[in-house]
Amino acid sequence: MNRPLDGVTVVALEQAVAAPLATRNLADLGARVIKVERVGRGDFARDYDHVVHGTGAHFVWLNRGKESLAVDLKTDEGRRIVRRLVDRADVFVQNLAPGAAARLGLDAAELRAERPELVVVNLSGYGAGGPYEHRKAYDMLVQAEAGLVSITGTPATPVKTGIPTADIAAGMYCAQSVLAALLRRARTGEGATVDVSMLEATVEWMGYPLYTSMHTGEQPARMGLSHGAIAPYDAYPTRDGQILIGVQNDSGWRALVTGVLGVPDLADDPRFVTNLDRVRNRAECDALVAEQTARWSTVELDARLAAAGVPAAEVREMGEVLAHPQLRERDRWRTIGTEHARVPALLPPATFADVEARMGDVPALGQHTRALLLEAGLTAAEADDVLARGVAAQGRPPRSAADGSDGPGPLGPA
Structure with missing residues (x-):
């Protein structure tokens, strides 16, 4: 090679x-x-x-x-x-x-x-x-x-x-x-x-928050999983847990509320039409999204979001990452x-x-x-x-990867 x-x-x-x-x-x-x-x-x-x-x-x-x-x-x-x-x-x-x-x-x-x-x-x-x-x-x-x-x-x-x-x-x-x-x-x-x-x-x-502070004179807020300039962008409840949803543009908002959540009236609600509107009315936007996401299980909602092309992710713990299907x-x-x-x-x-x-x-x-x-x-x-x-x-050599005497590692068999 x-x-x-x-x-x-x-x-x-x-x-x-x-x-x-x-x-x-x-x-x-x-x-x-x-x-x-x-x-x-x-x-x-x-x-x-x-x-x-x-x-x-x-x-x-x-x-x-x-x-x-x-x-x-x-x-x-x-x-x-x-x-x-x-x-x-x-x-x-x-x-x-x-x-x-x-x-x-x-x-x-x-x-x-x-x-x-x-x-x-x-x-x-x-x-x-x-x-x-x-x-x-x-x-x-x-x-x-x-x-x-x-x-x-x-x-x-x-x-x-x-x-x-x-x-x-x-x-x-x-x-x-x-x-x-x-x-x-x-x-x-x-x-x-x-x-x-x-x-x-x-x-x-620190680019984005640094430039924000530089040109506004304000300290960016700590927002947990949320985002200071985008909404909805947070963890939302499901029937059995939570899921992260990140809508970064107005077409994504329309896809979320019409194709996934089944509440098309929100697409043209003047409080939420543009991202600036949604950020301005973040609390109401998040509450309405959370009310809808709680209707599905995490797996069901994840599938619906993926089918509609709406950015989303499950909050995986380390054991789940080790077995992540994409890495496998x-x-x-x-x-x-x-x-x-x-x-x-x-x-x-x-x-x-x-x-x-x-x-x-x-x-x-x-x-x-x-x-x-x-x-x-x-x-x-x-x-x-x-x-x-x-x-x-002088130290001793490690257990080589070529030595098959050990069993499978912590990932287990594929």
């Missing part, structure tokens, strides 16, 4: 979510990703929990297809080993605390002075410089600083999103910047130094190896017509250490000595 990033080597001094997500995306596209971890503990996301057969859920999600090098960067030898690997790589990604990479001899300016073709991406919470440069930048904190918490939740209660949105935003921009830099390098031979900030990535994603029918699940068991993993969203993503195993801590020591130029005797003195550590 000819994957887009075959032949590209990435060295990643990474931890937690943002940078590991970026490099996992690169690994899925075919890049070789060497993940540098601490001796003993490794990336602390390994131990956020142990729910995936003894491995952390975050770590399994973010680290498939990588090679793990466990090395002590507090030692001169450990730093030299990593520097040798970076000197042979195409891309270096790091999300250490501000200034830490430079103290390890891995400053972008120094690296690229010797190899101007290298692509270096520094991912941080708040970016280089400025009064927040050295602040802790956990996902929840950045969501708050970016204004995301202020618009998420109900009128009574602000909440963070249920996924690490700030981390994910920064990770996606990090991966995007690597692809852009490699494309430019293919044309010019010149690498790049790129900085990605979690704060700036998240504020960028499109064959989106694969099996990968982890340190203790084989587990299902979802293919990346971008589907190439001619090649499938490389769904590699999740590495055990230090699984590839000895091989990488040899690649860094150590002799076999030197590598064994480094391992014996604890400068680096």
